[in-house]
Every structure is written in structure tokens, then in C-alpha cells.
Amino acid sequence: MADTSPVSLARQLLAILGRDRKRLLRIDDYLHGRHDDPYMPAMADEEYRLLAKRAISNWTPLLINTPAQTRYVDGYRAGDDSGQGSATNLSSPQWEHWQRSRLDARQTAIYKGALAYGHSFTLTERVKGAVLTKGLSALRTAALYEDPANDDTPYAALSVTAWPYSESAGTARMWDGTHEYAVSFLSLDDEEGVKLAAGKRHGASECPVTRFAASVDLEGRTVGVVEPMVPLQNRINQTIFDLLLAQSYGSTKVRTVTGMAPPVQRDPETGEVVYDEQGNPIPLPINHNAKRFLFAEDPDVKFGSLDETPLGGFIDSIDMSIRHLSAVAQVPPHHLLGQIANLSAEALQAAETALSRKIQEFRTLFGEAWERVFRFAAELGGAAGVDDFKGEVIWRDMEQRSLAQAADALGKLREQLGIPAKGLWKRVPNVTQTELDEWDDLADEEDSVGQLATALTRATPQTDATADEVPAAA
Structure with missing residues (x-):
């Protein structure tokens, strides 16, 4: 039989955070523009490395912001006995809880966290006599489910409040179905260093943590929109790096001359040629730029040029990669490329179809999570609606008409x-x-x-x- 003691649950939850931390930190890096360097020669100089830094073109925030900015909860319609929804009013307990928690502004961070990392969480609790809900980061929070693919209620959840630093232990809060515990730990993989204080009742019949998942498969795995896009993002960065190299070193014509010896250094006193250590004359630098030209008196001197490298192919390749990114992420190309000229209303609507379907899917998933939050808040506040499974979240219509x-x-x-x-x-x-x-x-x-x-x-x-x-x- 599995050990379900509070200490064992805390160890399991910390182990989950340790297991997923590398993957989530990689997602976090790509979200904030800290990408893998494009491929370059092993002996690349500082100029190459500078171009590699400038080649980073971060598209991942746009893939998150585009669907996140279309979702704003505007109200909650409670279900009545007949199954018909009654319109939300400003004095309803559900909406008072929403406004008191300032979720009008804070809801966006919860959506962006779920879209970026695959899941985020909210905590609903009583604070100084008021029931409040706040968001929890996926980088700091883990939850255990008996059936992670189908359960809405976690068996237990833990959120780190402070990471271990130097010789100081880290701290966390853990909740199960009835109690809250203060947790201290030395590291995520040190089971012996996990300590729990005496638990206190949190006042609800379920774990007060709610998961917001962008996508959950039948194995209980959550996937956001950033992780599948990493290979495409790397491809775009590599192509831009190649473009910058061609632009820096091969985008201008190279002038050539044969049969002409450059001027050499001479001793100012004797007029004799100055030689280097290998016995070769030391040439003088030639101040040659676009405003100067060369000429030669010797008829055997020949001037020529090398053609510049065309940049059109690189630009087309970048455009194609962005369109692949658009197709896989279900974000219309004009959102990424800014090309909306000569598009009819029907063509624009057709281009938005895939995004609209994706947004509707996210609204359904997140709406179910908010409904659990409202039911949970009603239980903690002693208001009606604890068993209201007919209520529904009202989303703002963001379609531009x-x-x-x-x-x-x-x-x-x-x-x-x-x-x-x-x-x-x-x-x-x-x-x-x-x-x-x-x-x-x-x-x-x-x-x-x-x-x-x-x-x-x-x-x-x-x-x-x-x-x-x-x-x-x-």
C-alpha cells in the first residue's frame, strides 16, 4: 500500500519539482529569449559570437500572448434548480470574490503560465476573514492526483515559497484534503532533509489548489505551446544567423587588383625598405573606401570585382520557417509577419479559423477550472453555490466587429x-x-x-x- 503520510507526500511533490525543473527552466529560457546558440565553427571569433547573439529572434512570447489576450472572464452565471443560467450581478458572492481577489488583472498571468509551461495553479484560501484566490507558478508548484488525466481535485499540492540558499533551508506550503503544512527542505532530491511542522485545517473539504492546464492527455501529461516550438525557433535563429553572416561579409562587391604591389614601409632617414622578421617587406595600410579609387601606371595591372552574395534566399527561408511556425502553433501568419494588405474580410476570417478553434478549446479547459474555484470559494465563504455544477464562466467577446x-x-x-x-x-x-x-x-x-x-x-x-x-x- 502506498505511503500517504504528509512527509511522504511532501517528498513525492518535491521530487516531481526536481524531475520537471530542467525541462521547465528550458521553456522559461526560451520564453525570455535565452536560446541555444546557432551552429558556428569551433574556432569562431568574437565577431561571430556577437552575430550569434544578434541572431536570436524570440517568437515564443507572441505564440503565448496571441491566444492569452483573447480570454478575459467578464462574469459568472450561476445555475438554478431548473438548469437555466441566471445572469451575474455585481452583488453575487462569486463576483465579489472575483473582484476582491483582483482577478480582472491577475487572470492573464495564470493563462500565460498555463500556455507557456503546460499548466499553472491557483490557491483559494481564507486570508484575514476574506476568501481570496491567487495564481501559483508551475516552476514552484506541483500536485498529485489519483487520476491525473481526469481528476479536477488534487490529492495533495505543494508550492515553494523560498528556495534553499547557502546553508539556509528552503520553505514550502503543502495542502491535502483537510490540512495545510509548513515544509522545509535542503534540496529537491534530499528526502532526509524534508521536515514538516504540525498541520492546521484549511477549512475546506478538498485540496484548495486548482490546476489550469492548456492540454492534458490520457496519461495526465501537460504540454504548453512553447516546448513543441523549440526546434522551429532554433531553425529561425540559425537562418537569421546565416543571413547576418552573409550580410556582414558577402553583401557588398569585392574589388580586386592584380599586378600591383602595395606601397611598403621605408626608413625615413635612409629610404631603405623595412622588412619584418621573416624577411618580407612591410606593406603600408591603404586608406581605401567608397569615396576613393585606385589607378595604376603599369598597363599589366588588371582590376576586377567579385559579386556580392544575394540575400533574397535567406529572407525567403526565414519567411518559410515563420509560416511553418504559424501552421504548427495555429497562429495566423499575418499575426507573425504583419502582412494584412489586400486581404478580404472572408480571407481574414478563414485565416483566423484555426486560432478561433484553439481559443475555444482553451476557454473550455480554463472555464472548468474557474468553475471549481467559484465552488470552492463559495464553500470557504459559506455562500450558496457549493454544489453548483450548472454554473458557467462568461467570457468577454474579443472578436473585432x-x-x-x-x-x-x-x-x-x-x-x-x-x-x-x-x-x-x-x-x-x-x-x-x-x-x-x-x-x-x-x-x-x-x-x-x-x-x-x-x-x-x-x-x-x-x-x-x-x-x-x-x-x-x-
Whole structure:
């Protein structure tokens, strides 16, 4: 039977961090532009190495930012007994928890961490009487699951708060289904150096850590968008390095001359030729540049030139590699190359199709994670919604459409299909949950005023106006 004691769980979680650390640090290096050097000769000089540094062209942040910037949670629709969603309002416990945790701004870091490393985590806990949720880095956090491919709730999780330094031990926090433990450790692979303090109850029925995974296979493995792109990123860097070499050493014409001896150094007193240690005359440097030209009196001297190296092939190769990167990462080429001229609306929409599918997949995965966070926060806060498995996260519509086009389309849906106007509000471009709640209140006020006016009209008797008879003058 497996050992499930807190100390054993802490050792397993630290071992997971140690096992994955090299891979995650390599991903982190590529994310921040610390790439492998392009291939160069073993005896390369400093000029070669400088060009190798300049050849690094970091595309990985764009592969993460493009899908991450299309996901913003704007609200949470709680499920009612009939299974129908009720619109989020500003006073709901779920949304109060979201705003109190400042997740409007902090949610992006959670998404980018999951996309970069394959997974990130959140911790929901009670802090000074308030229930708050914060993000946890994959470089510092590990979780154990009984079924890592299908379970949403970890059996236990650990997050490092300080790494070991010099003779000081590292510290971490660990959570299981009922307790939280303070952990100290000497290194990630030193099982004997792991120490635990007495645990304290965290107040929930499950482990308070939630995993946000960009992709989980049936083996429970998570893969982000950076790791599969490393070979393509290296190919781009190598091609740019070759381009810089050709540009630095072979992109200009080389002038040649034969049959002409360069001037040599002479002794200023005797006028005799000065020789080096091997007995060869020491030539004088020639100040030759684009503003100067050479001429010779000897008719046997011949001038010529060597053609420059064409750079078009290198540029085409870079363009092709970026397009391969675009296809594999499901990011439209115009997002990477900036080429959007002469694209019709239909062509632009077709180019965005793969990215839209990818974004929808991420929204589904991350939406399920946020729903667990909301249920967990309701349990810790003693509010309704602990068992609300019908609720759903409301994502902001980030599709760029003109207001005129949207108004025309929504008007047709209202007139031709009879969809209630309130049901179409959330499809207005760039509308926020706060604006929707304000519109809902204003609509209720207008409806109340209209009902009052109708009631007063019906209560007032309608009489035909008759003119007073005026006696005629005698």
C-alpha cells in the first residue's frame, strides 16, 4: 500500500519539482529569449559570437500572448434548480470574490503560465476573514492526483515559497484534503532533509489548489505551446544567423587588383625598405573606401570585382520557417509577419479559423477550472453555490466587429427570429459585465415606469369633451 503520510507526500511533490525543473527552466529560457546558440565553427571569433547573439529572434512570447489576450472572464452565471443560467450581478458572492481577489488583472498571468509551461495553479484560501484566490507558478508548484488525466481535485499540492540558499533551508506550503503544512527542505532530491511542522485545517473539504492546464492527455501529461516550438525557433535563429553572416561579409562587391604591389614601409632617414622578421617587406595600410579609387601606371595591372552574395534566399527561408511556425502553433501568419494588405474580410476570417478553434478549446479547459474555484470559494465563504455544477464562466467577446455591423445583425435576430432584446445584449461588441448589469437595472426602471403609466391611463375615465353653450346676444 502506498505511503500517504504528509512527509511522504511532501517528498513525492518535491521530487516531481526536481524531475520537471530542467525541462521547465528550458521553456522559461526560451520564453525570455535565452536560446541555444546557432551552429558556428569551433574556432569562431568574437565577431561571430556577437552575430550569434544578434541572431536570436524570440517568437515564443507572441505564440503565448496571441491566444492569452483573447480570454478575459467578464462574469459568472450561476445555475438554478431548473438548469437555466441566471445572469451575474455585481452583488453575487462569486463576483465579489472575483473582484476582491483582483482577478480582472491577475487572470492573464495564470493563462500565460498555463500556455507557456503546460499548466499553472491557483490557491483559494481564507486570508484575514476574506476568501481570496491567487495564481501559483508551475516552476514552484506541483500536485498529485489519483487520476491525473481526469481528476479536477488534487490529492495533495505543494508550492515553494523560498528556495534553499547557502546553508539556509528552503520553505514550502503543502495542502491535502483537510490540512495545510509548513515544509522545509535542503534540496529537491534530499528526502532526509524534508521536515514538516504540525498541520492546521484549511477549512475546506478538498485540496484548495486548482490546476489550469492548456492540454492534458490520457496519461495526465501537460504540454504548453512553447516546448513543441523549440526546434522551429532554433531553425529561425540559425537562418537569421546565416543571413547576418552573409550580410556582414558577402553583401557588398569585392574589388580586386592584380599586378600591383602595395606601397611598403621605408626608413625615413635612409629610404631603405623595412622588412619584418621573416624577411618580407612591410606593406603600408591603404586608406581605401567608397569615396576613393585606385589607378595604376603599369598597363599589366588588371582590376576586377567579385559579386556580392544575394540575400533574397535567406529572407525567403526565414519567411518559410515563420509560416511553418504559424501552421504548427495555429497562429495566423499575418499575426507573425504583419502582412494584412489586400486581404478580404472572408480571407481574414478563414485565416483566423484555426486560432478561433484553439481559443475555444482553451476557454473550455480554463472555464472548468474557474468553475471549481467559484465552488470552492463559495464553500470557504459559506455562500450558496457549493454544489453548483450548472454554473458557467462568461467570457468577454474579443472578436473585432464594427458597432454598425453588430447592430444590424442583432436587429435582424430580434425581428426575424424573435429573440428577446435582453438575450442579445451580451453580443454587443466589447460590452462588459458591469455595463450589462447597469442596462438590466435601467431596463427594469423603464419597465416599472411604463407599467405605472399604463395603470394610471387605465384608471382615468375617458369622457368626450363638449363645448359649453354660450347664450346668444340679444
